[in-house]
Every structure is written in C-alpha cells, then in structure tokens.
Amino acid sequence: MPRLIDLRRHDAVSHQTLLDGLYASPPQVPARYFYDELGSALFTAITHLPEYYPSQLEHEIFRRHARAMADLLPRKATLVDLGAGDGSKAGALLRWMHPAKYLAVDIAGECTQRSLQAIEADYPETEMMVLACDFSAGLAWPQHWRCERPVFFFPGSSIGNFSPRQARSFLRMLCQLCRSSPQGQGELLLGVDLVKEHHRLRAAYDDALGVTAAFNRNLLRHLNRVIGADFDVDRFHHLAVFNQEASRIEMWLHPDADQQVRWQQGGRVFHEGEGLLTECSHKYTTEGVRLLLASAGFDVQHEWLDDSRGYLVCHARSA
Ligand code: AVJ
Numbered sequence: 001m002p003r004l005i006d007l008r009r010h011d012a013v014s015h016q017t018l019l020d021g022l023y024a025s026p027p028q029v030p031a032r033y034f035y036d037e038l039g040s041a042l043f044t045a046i047t048h049l050p051e052y053y054p055s056q057l058e059h060e061i062f063r064r065h066a067r068a069m070a071d072l073l074p075r076k077a078t079l080v081d082l083g084a085g086d087g088s089k090a091g092a093l094l095r096w097m098h099p100a101k102y103l104a105v106d107i108a109g110e111c112t113q114r115s116l117q118a119i120e121a122d123y124p125e126t127e128m129m130v131l132a133c134d135f136s137a138g139l140a141w142p143q144h145w146r147c148e149r150p151v152f153f154f155p156g157s158s159i160g161n162f163s164p165r166q167a168r169s170f171l172r173m174l175c176q177l178c179r180s181s182p183q184g185q186g187e188l189l190l191g192v193d194l195v196k197e198h199h200r201l202r203a204a205y206d207d208a209l210g211v212t213a214a215f216n217r218n219l220l221r222h223l224n225r226v227i228g229a230d231f232d233v234d235r236f237h238h239l240a241v242f243n244q245e246a247s248r249i250e251m252w253l254h255p256d257a258d259q260q261v262r263w264q265q266g267g268r269v270f271h272e273g274e275g276l277l278t279e280c281s282h283k284y285t286t287e288g289v290r291l292l293l294a295s296a297g298f299d300v301q302h303e304w305l306d307d308s309r310g311y312l313v314c315h316a317r318s319a
Pocket of ligand 1 (some may be wrong): 046047049054156157158159160161204205279280
C-alpha cells in the first residue's frame with residue numbers, strides 16, 4: 001500500500017474559515033467540504049455522466065496525446081498530482097511517462113490511497129506516495145524531501161475553483177516550487193475547461209439523474225458531522241447558474257423555506273431566497289489561460305485541444 005502522509009489540519013484555523021463563510025452574506029462554504037468519502041464517490045460518478053463533458057474532453061485529449069506529452073517531460077521525474085482522486089486521470093500519463101515518483105495529493109487521502117493500492121503493481125518503476133492535504137491553502141512537504149524534476153499535474157479544470165486572482169497566486173506558488181527544486185526548474189501540465197454555449201455549461205452542473213444535486217447537498221451532511229450542525233438536508237435544493245460577468249458556473253443550495261440551523265457555538269437562519277454558495281467553477285478562454293500562466297511565471301510550451309475546442313491542456317515550464 002502506498003504510504004500516506006497526513007498534513008490535514010483538523011485545527012481551529014480551517015474551521016474558522018468555514019464558520020466565517022457561513023456567517024457571510026451570501027453564506028458560502030469552501031469547495032473542499034464536498035469531498036468526504038461519499039462526496040468523493042459522487043464526484044467520480046459525476047465524471048461518468050453524459051452531461052459532464054469536462055472529463056470526457058480531457059480524457060479524449062490524454063488518450064490521444066499522453067504519449068507525446070510523456071516524451072516532452074523529463075525522465076525520472078516526480079509527478080505531483082494535485083487533487084489525484086482515484087488516480088485515473090494520471091493513469092494515461094503514468095503509462096508512458098514512468099516517473100521515478102508519483103506523489104498523489106488529495107484532501108480525501110484515504111480514498112486515493114485505496115485506489116492507488118489497486119494500480120501500484122502496474123507501475124513497478126514508480127514509487128507512489130499519498131499526501132493528504134488541502135493544497136489550495138499552499139503546498140508544503142517535509143524539508144528533507146527532494147522533489148527531483150518536478151512535474152505538476154493539475155487536471156480536471158480544478159484551477160476553475162479558484163478566482164482568477166487566487167489562480168495566479170496558486171500558480172506562482174507552483175512556479176516557486178519548480179525554481180526551488182534541485183534542478184532549479186520544473187514543469188506543469190494544466191487542464192482547463194473553456195467558455196462555451198451556456199446550456200451546455202449549465203447541463204454539466206445540473207444533470208438529469210440529479211447526481212450533481214446529490215453531490216452538492218451531501219456537503220451539508222458533511223458539515224453536520226464536522227461542525228456538529230443540524231442542516232435539514234432534505235430542505236435544500238440544488239441550483240446551478242452561469243454568471244457571465246465573472247465567467248463562472250456557480251452552485252448554490254437554496255432552502256425551501258427559512259431554516260434555523262445550529263452548530264457548535266453558533267448558528268443562523270438561512271432565508272428562503274438567500275442561497276448558500278458552495279462552488280465557483282471559472283471558465284477560461286485559450287488566451288485567458290496563456291495570460292494567466294505568463295503572469296504566474298510560466299512559459300507555455302505546448303497546447304492541446306479536443307476536437308470541439310471546449311477543453312485545453314497546457315504544458316508549461318517555469319521561466
Ligand atoms: C473538480 C472542481 C473541476 O468545477 O467542474 C463537478 C467539480 N462540481 N460538478 C468542476 C464539480 C460539480 C469540478 N472540479
């Protein structure tokens with residue numbers, strides 16, 4: 001079984017951010033709270049939905065180009081998979097790349113560890129490790145680790161969960177990690193969902209089976225556990241809207257009627273008509289991605305698009 005290093009902070013600081021968000025107007029919850037055991041499984045289910053095109057398009061790109069991508073990347077690299085999930089996105093790459101190390105970073109580390117256990121034997125040249133942490137707050141590993149020839153793998157358009165400003169500082173942080181590696185540079189493979197017809201965007205976040213609705217509402221069950229809240233999950237409904245001005249999909253949970261919710265040391269009323277903002281998923285243009293990477297200190301080396309030009313994978317190098 002791959003080693004799991006747990007850097008999650010079960011401390012007051014992260015809870016305080018959560019509580020501040022719940023008291024804000026509109027109330028909001030960091031997207032990491034989607035991913036308990038069930039939430040991670042529901043997300044995997046989402047990636048199988050016909051409406052959820054980002055996974056399909058990205059998969060198409062990797063299926064076609066993973067071999068060429070692997071040829072462009074250094075030998076004996078450390079592949080750092082940000083938000084590894086079940087490791088399936090890295091699979092296509094691992095197959096051709098044979099990195100010396102595969103470092104799978106995920107907030108639901110145990111789920112990732114279990115998935116990797118199942119595929120570990122297929123990649124005998126690669127040492128696998130799991131880092132359980134919320135990397136959105138920054139990525140730090142133990143001082144004595146030498147991250148040789150780092151290749152940061154950030155697929156799935158997870159970058160979209162950040163605001164453009166946060167995305168830039170996150171990428172800057174990755175660029176710094178590249179520069180501070182023993183080789184003084186590193187690489188990035190980034191997958192980004194692009195702006196497209198609104199109905200297609202919305203359908204991806206409001207599917208016919210209601211899996212995304214379940215994924216969204218499950219966040220309240222998770223909160224009930226972590227802060228001892230009493231959200232009546234039944235009485236919140238899922239809403240997905242495209243905010244054109246901000247170029248992002250927003251997921252909301254709206255109470256069917258005013259609802260008083262209590263938690264340890266607090267509580268508040270969630271008013272009918274005042275939703276809880278649970279996720280923002282920013283959509284970029286190809287030009288927007290180029291500008292973002294350049295502003296973070298990366299030089300774009302290659303770009304790959306799917307046939308419908310709805311999804312972009314970029315290979316960049318720290319400048
Ligand atoms: C994993 C953050 C990229 O924003 O598309 C999928 C999460 N939320 N359906 C996304 C998600 C609802 C996903 N990311």
